[in-house]
Amino acid sequence: MALTPKEYENLSNKAAPNSNLGKNMALAFLIGGLICTLGQFFVNLYTKLGLDKDMASGTASVTLVFLSVLFTGLNLYDNLARYGGAGTLVPITGFANAVASPALEFKSEGLIMGIGVKMFTIAGPVIVYGVSASVIYGLILYLFKLI
Known part of the structure; x- marks a missing residue:
C-alpha cells in the first residue's frame, strides 16, 4: 500500500490521541515544581542538620536520585510520569529513572x-555528550583566559 506523505499525515493524525495541552x-x-521543592526541602534539612551549603546540595541530589530509583523499582515513578508528564523529567530524577528502568527491565538477561549493557541505552548518549560538551566548553574557557 503506497501512501503519499499527505495521506500518511492524515492517517497519523486520525490515529494519534488528542492531548489537552493546557492540562x-x-x-x-x-509535578516538576514539587520535585524541585522536595529537593530544596532536603537542602534546607541537611543545612539545619549541620552540613554546609555545598555538602547539603550534594546530599540532597543523592537523596533525590535514591528516591527516584526506589520509586522506579516500586513501579511508582512510571505512574507519576503518566500523570505528571514532562515534569518528571527534572534532570536528576528523570536521569536516574532513565538508568534504572532499563536495568530493571533487562535484569533477566544477566x-x-x-543490566550492564541495557541500563545505559537511554542514559549513555546523555553521559557521552554531556562529558564531551563540558570538555569542549572547558577548553574554550581556558583558551579565552589565555588571551
Missing part, C-alpha cells in the same frame, strides 16, 4: 548483557 503543561509545571 499537560499545568501538570508538568506542578548482569553483563542485561
Whole structure:
C-alpha cells in the first residue's frame, strides 16, 4: 500500500490521541515544581542538620536520585510520569529513572548483557555528550583566559 506523505499525515493524525495541552503543561509545571521543592526541602534539612551549603546540595541530589530509583523499582515513578508528564523529567530524577528502568527491565538477561549493557541505552548518549560538551566548553574557557 503506497501512501503519499499527505495521506500518511492524515492517517497519523486520525490515529494519534488528542492531548489537552493546557492540562499537560499545568501538570508538568506542578509535578516538576514539587520535585524541585522536595529537593530544596532536603537542602534546607541537611543545612539545619549541620552540613554546609555545598555538602547539603550534594546530599540532597543523592537523596533525590535514591528516591527516584526506589520509586522506579516500586513501579511508582512510571505512574507519576503518566500523570505528571514532562515534569518528571527534572534532570536528576528523570536521569536516574532513565538508568534504572532499563536495568530493571533487562535484569533477566544477566548482569553483563542485561543490566550492564541495557541500563545505559537511554542514559549513555546523555553521559557521552554531556562529558564531551563540558570538555569542549572547558577548553574554550581556558583558551579565552589565555588571551
